[in-house]
Amino acid sequence: MENVEQFLEQLQLDKNITLDDIPNIDLYMDQVIQLFESKYGGTKRNEDDKILTKTMINNYAKGKLFFPINNKKYSRDHLLLISIIYQLKGTISINDIKHVLENLNKKIVKENFRLDLLYTCFLTLVEQNVNQFKRDIREIVSGTTEEIQHFEDEDTDYLEKVLLISSLSYMSNLYRRAVEKLVDDIQHEE
Secondary structure (H helix, E strand, O other), X not given: OOOHHHHHHHOOOOOOOOHHHOOOOOEEHHHHHHHHHHHHHHHOOOOOOOOOXXXXXXXXXXXXXXXXXXXXXXXXXXXXXXXXXXXXXXOOOHHHHHHHHHHHHHHHHHHOOOHHHHHHHHHHXXXXXXXXXXXXXXXXXXXXXXXXXXXXXXXXXXXXXXHHHHHHHHHHHHHHHHXXXXXXXXXXXX
């Protein structure tokens, strides 16, 4: 891969909904969708992809992934939970997400839990993860470039991408398995 930095820039890894992005008023569903589209729109793989839809939000509500809304409006805590759901759904099932967030929802409703503090911790970890990811990608690309030297093929660019895809997919599977183990631990504790 010729330009790792350009590749990393195209991934738009710095796109996250922050506490400053969320207004201090409750939002209607269309406003929630607009907020997510404006923040994550550039991360879509295809122009037709949807970041968040009414159907998705309704399914999250029906599946009890977040506590009930009031007067068709979503609070700051709802938006934070939807943001967490948005991040989780790329890795684990909706059913697993429900198990992960079940006690958190109870804490928010019954204990006036400060979700904004937990979310701030999440964003701090996300920033650290992004920095680690960038270092890892540079290292993996470097290793792939070394490995591809074993081939005397005209199509080394393609072969290098196959190796990168295979290596990154393998790493993704390792992380997914670790997440699933943690979800299982939460389920067993309940």
